Structures are given as structure tokens and as C-alpha cells.
Amino acid sequence: MAYIDELRLINKVATMYYEDNMRQTDIAKQLGLSQAMVSRLFNRAREEGIVRISVTTPKGIFVDLEKQLMGRYGLRDAIVVDCQNSDVEETIQRDIGAAASYYVETAINNGEIIGISSWSATLLALVNSMHPVQRKKDVHVVEILGSVGNPSAEIHAAHITGRFADLVQGQAIYLPAPGIVGLKTTRDVLINDPYVHEAMAYFDRITMALVGIGSITPSPILKQSGNIFSDEELNLLREKKAVGDISQRFFDAEGNPVESSLNDRVISIELEQMKHVDRAIGMAGGSRKLAAIRAALRGGLINILITDNCTAEKLLSD
Numbered sequence: 611m612a613y614i615d616e617l618r619l620i621n622k623v624a625t626m627y628y629e630d631n632m633r634q635t636d637i638a639k640q641l642g643l644s645q646a647m648v649s650r651l652f653n654r655a656r657e658e659g660i661v662r663i664s665v666t667t668p669k670g671i672f673v674d675l676e677k678q679l680m681g682r683y684g685l686r687d688a689i690v691v692d693c694q695n696s697d698v699e700e701t702i703q704r705d706i707g708a709a710a711s712y713y714v715e716t717a718i719n720n721g722e723i724i725g726i727s728s729w730s731a732t733l734l735a736l737v738n739s740m741h742p743v744q745r746k747k748d749v750h751v752v753e754i755l756g757s758v759g760n761p762s763a764e765i766h767a768a769h770i771t772g773r774f775a776d777l778v779q780g781q782a783i784y785l786p787a788p789g790i791v792g793l794k795t796t797r798d799v800l801i802n803d804p805y806v807h808e809a810m811a812y813f814d815r816i817t818m819a820l821v822g823i824g825s826i827t828p829s830p831i832l833k834q835s836g837n838i839f840s841d842e843e844l845n846l847l848r849e850k851k852a853v854g855d856i857s858q859r860f861f862d863a864e865g866n867p868v869e870s871s872l873n874d875r876v877i878s879i880e881l882e883q884m885k886h887v888d889r890a891i892g893m894a895g896g897s898r899k900l901a902a903i904r905a906a907l908r909g910g911l912i913n914i915l916i917t918d919n920c921t922a923e924k925l926l927s928d
Contacts, residue, residue: 614668614670614671614692615708615709615711615712616654616712617658617660617668617671618671618689618709618712619651619712619713619716620651620654620655620658620660621655621660621668621671621673622641622673622676623637623641623648623651623652623655624651624652624655624660624661625673625677626640627652628661634648634649634652640686640687641687641717642717642719642818642889643716643717644719647716670692671692672690672692672919672922675688675690675919675922675923675926676688676689676690676922678926679915679922679925679926682925682926683907683908683915683925684910684913685907685912685913685914685915686913686914687913687914687915688914688915688916688917688922689709689710689713689914689915689916689917690917690918690919690922691705691706691708691709691895691917691918691919692705692918692919693705693895693918693920698896699731699896699898700731702895702896702918703731703732703735703895704735704739705918706732706735706893706894706895706916706917707732707733707734707735707736707737707738707739707893708735708736708739709916710732710736710820710891710893710916711736711737711739711740711741712739713891713916714736714740714743714778714820715740715741715743717818717889718743718746718749718778718818719746719817720746720747720748720749721746721747721748721749721817722746722749722778722780722817722818723750723752723812723815723816723817723818724749724750724751724752724774724778724780724816724817724818724819724820725752725753725754725812725813725816725818725819725820725821725879725887726751726752726753726754726770726771726774726819726820726821727753727754727755727820727821727822727856727857727878728753728755728757728766728767728768728770728771729755729757729789730770730821730822730893731822732822732893732894733770733774733820733822733893734766734770736774736820736893737770737773737774737777740774740777741777742776742777742778742779743777743778743779745779746778746779746780749778749779749780749781750780750781750783750812751771751774751775751778751780751781751782751783752783752785752812752816753767753771753783753784753785753809754785754813754816754819754821754857754878754879755785755789755857755858755877755878755879756785756786756787756788756789756790756877756878757771757784757785757786757787758786758787758788758789771784783808783809783812784809785806785809785810785877786803786805786806786809787800787801787803787806787877788800788877789857789858789876789877789878790839790858790875790876790877791875791877792875793875794871794875796875797874797875797876797877800877801877806877810877813879813880813883814883814886816879816883816887817887817888817889818887818888818889818891819879819884819887819889819890819891820891820893821856821857821884821890821891821892821893821912822856822892822893822894823854823855823856823892823893823894823899823902823903823906823912824854824855824856824858824894824899824902825853825898825899825901825902826844826847826848826852826853826854826855826860826902827844827898839872843872846870846872847860847868847870847872850862850868850869850870851863851868852868853901853902853905854899854901854902854903854905854906855902856879856881856884856892856906856911856912857876857878857879858876858878859873859876859878859879859880859881860872860873861881861905861906861909861911862905863901863904863905863908864905864908864909865905865906865908865909865910865911866909867881867882881909881911884911884912885910885911887913889913889914890911890912890913890914891912891914891915891916892906892907892911892912892914892915892916893916893917894916894917894921895917895918895920895921896918896921897921897924899921900921900924900925903915903917903925904925904928907925
């Protein structure tokens with residue numbers, strides 16, 4: 611685990627206890643940690659010199675930005691990573707993925723049903739940064755966007771899902787269907803396939819979702835998969851005021867679903883289902899995705915945000 615990620619969590623717990631006057635049990639519940647973990651973090655806070663008379667924030671940690679984001683958008687938690695250039699997407703994805711991996715390592719509980727969208731560069735960065743977690747009982751990892759597409763891209767999706775499941779010592783539940791199909795009737799047939807139906811039956815039971823937040827322009831990794839709409843279809847979504855998507859479910863500037871016939875061709879979790887996930891974690895940053903992130907926050911589509919400091923400042927500036 612990265613030292614800066616450990617310091618970030620230690621500092622957050624100490625701030626919640628000493629400055630926000632929260633009880634340890636409430637901290638554990640809000641952050642999804644065990645009380646034993648919270649107690650150990652308090653000890654580390656003293657060892658690191660973070661807790662003295664007041665909380666000392668290490669360089670590169672943005673407690674004020676995190677608290678402001680939580681207050682502005684009603685978030686359960688916010689994690690802001692240090693990024694010097696919000697226009698270099700590869701760097702942002704790497705840093706956000708690393709922070710997300712530490713969050714998963716520390717916050718996963720027994721019986722978790724974790725939903726992941728495998729066509730995500732940030733999720734790939736998460737998997738590449740993550741260490742095996744202590745064995746938990748009855749953990750399932752479910753694909754929430756169809757993983758069938760370009761053959762080479764399918765290998766990528768299977769790698770992310772399978773590797774993540776191995777790291778959390780859980781069972782992988784694959785969604786063996788394309789993310790986007792050509793016709794609604796095709797989708798209707800596919801969702802009644804026993805294996806597809808089995809995977810989608812988990813959607814309403816997901817306890818933790820790890821998702822990227824996409825802009826209206828598809829990412830390179832999504833383009834490679836083949837699970838994208840045509841330019842004409844994307845223009846139609848723009849005409850309907852779409853600004854972003856989660857798992858190919860598009861929404862407008864207020865986070866409301868964009869209604870169109872295109873939605874009937876998608877095989878993924880619904881936006882309304884995302885709102886009911888206990889920990890819906892959005893991982894995104896950078897100028898290109900600013901409007902989409904802001905909209906997802908306004909619509910309550912996620913309740914935990916992991917982003918970079920440049921993006922966080924812009925989210926708070928309007």
C-alpha cells in the first residue's frame with residue numbers, strides 16, 4: 611500500500627474524532643471500517659505525529675477540500691489525491707486508481723457484493739495498485755456492464771474482473787453479454803439468458819460499486835471494446851443535453867437519466883439502482899470529465915468520490 615494513502619486515511623480518522631467530535635463507532639460505520647481498524651489508525655496517528663494538540667495534515671493531503679466536497683454534495687466520503695496537472699489523464703487515472711485500491715483494501719467487509727465496470731482505465735489502475743486483502747467471507751465481484759466485445763478487449767475485461775476477485779478472495783460473477791446491442795429485441799433475448807440473468811440479479815444487492823464517470827466522448831478503452839454508440843447516436847444524446855455516463859447510462863447536467871431509445875439497447879446497471887448502493891464510489895478526474903462528475907454528484911448517483919485536487923477545486927468553485 612502507498613504510504614501517502616495510509617497517511618490520508620489516518621489523517622481523516624483523526625480529524626473526524628478530534629475536530630468533528632465523532633465517536634469511534636460512528637467513524638467506523640461511516641467509513642465502512644471495523645472498530646479495531648479505527649483503533650489501530652488512532653495509534654498510527656500518534657506514531658506519525660499527526661495527532662498532537664491538533665491534527666497536522668501531511669503535505670499532499672487535502673482534508674479541507676474533502677470536507678467541502680462532502681458538505682456541498684452530501685457525500686458519505688471524499689478522497690482527493692495530489693495531481694499537478696489535471697489534463698494528463700493517464701497520470702490522474704493512475705493516482706486515483708492507487709487511492710481507490712487502498713480504500714478497497716481497508717474498507718471491504720464480509721459478505722460484500724462488489725459491482726465493477728470493467729471497461730475503465732481507472733479500475734485497471736486500481737487493480738494494478740492493489741494488494742491482496744485479508745481473507746473475507748462470502749465476497750462476490752459482479753460485472754455491472756456487459757463484458758463481451760472485441761476479442762482482445764474481452765481478455766482485458768476478464769483480466770480486470772478475475773484479478774480483482776482474486777485480490778479480494780471473492781467469487782467472480784461475469785456478465786456474458788455486450789454492453790450495447792443493436793436492437794432492443796436482442797437485449798430482451800440476452801437478459802433472459804440464464805447466465806446473464808444470474809449476473810443481473812445481483813444488481814439490486816450490490817453493497818459497493820466501483821465505477822468510472824464518463825464524458826459524452828467515449829474513452830479509448832471503451833472504444834477498443836466496441837461497446838459504444840455511433841457518432842450519430844452520440845450527437846442525439848448531446849441534443850438531449852447528456853453530459854456524461856456511468857456504465858453507458860447517460861445523464862444530464864443535473865444527474866437525471868436521459869431518456870431515449872438508446873437506453874433500451876444497454877446491458878448494465880441502471881442509474882436508479884446506483885442510487886441505492888450503500889457505497890457507490892465514483893473514480894474520475896480531469897478537465898474533460900468535470901461536467902460529468904459534477905452532474906453525477908448533483909444527481910446523487912454516487913456517494914463517495916475519488917478525484918484529484920485540481921478537479922475538486924473546480925467542483926467547489928461554481
